Amino acid sequence: MDLFFLKKLVGFLLMPMSISILLLVTAAILWSSSRKWSYRAAISALLLLVVLSTPWVSDRLMAPIEESYPAFEKHHTPIDYIVILGCGHTTDAKLPPTSQLKPCSLQRMVEGFRISKLHPEAQFITSGAALGDPTPNAVMVKRALMSFGVPSKKIYVESFPKDTKEESELIAPRVKGKQVVLVTNADHMPRSVTYFKLQGVEVIPAPASPWVKGLEQEKNWSYYVPKVESLKQTSHAWYETMGRIVQFISS
Structure with a gap:
């Protein structure tokens, strides 16, 4: 299998949405044999999606990554x-x-x-x-x-x-x-x-184009309600964190 494709596949399978889907599939498979573990898998999938889709959570996962470098301003020497x-x-x-x-x-x-x-x-x-x-x-x-x-x-x-x-x-x-x-x-x-x-x-x-903007500004109630865009932001933070771990190990 092509290494590039394999890396993308593994990365996809480790995304929050993929994990939630796997948990739901597990819940369906266990439904007839173990209701207790089926319920646990389903509830875990739901909680994972709700928590990671909340802007308050996604911003705090992403902010430490994006705050590493400030926005570019005119440099004091010519740029090549x-x-x-x-x-x-x-x-x-x-x-x-x-x-x-x-x-x-x-x-x-x-x-x-x-x-x-x-x-x-x-x-x-x-x-x-x-x-x-x-x-x-x-x-x-x-x-x-x-x-x-x-x-x-x-x-x-x-x-x-x-x-x-x-x-x-x-x-x-x-x-x-x-x-x-x-x-x-x-x-x-x-x-x-x-x-x-x-x-x-x-x-x-x-x-x-940072995801996180105005983090210190006062937020209204919608900031604490799950949103699809926040799940996408969390997935990007998750992906970059995994990428940096792999980078550290391989270098």
Whole structure:
């Protein structure tokens, strides 16, 4: 089995929703043989979903990850490269490139473009493989940048990396010793910075679109009511935490 696919499969099976579904399946299987354990499995699945879907919980799971690095501000020295890590898209010729990008890729692209306005001297490096789509993500992000007026000659494309580790390995030789801004989503930034450090590259983090905003502001009652979006946020925090554990063990 392909190692990349295996990692994704294991990660999917360890997500909160997947665990809840497995518990519900277990409850159904045990219904006829052990009502007590069937009830316990079903109640555990329900409690897991309710707790992890609550904004108060999801924010506190995510905040320590995202607070590792502040938002990017104009740097005191010139920037050589703005590296935008890959995320995802769906090719559809009827849509403009920005609409073909998945939210994570669009968020990273917009943050990279914002930084280029602060540092017009910088060149871009976009990365990301196709992963089942006819167009590599790196190419689609380049097209989106060009639709904002960025010249094609200022954008280098790395269209082969399938994950963050491969991105750091392929991009590092080009940027080593340079002033490099690394753009990825805020929750993904700590793991990404570590991968580049392992390749001998000290990057300037530029976290995009954090999940947690206004944590210290006063909240109304809805902040304590389960929401689908909060479960998604919890899943991202869960995934990044597992990724950092694997990264620590393997490095």
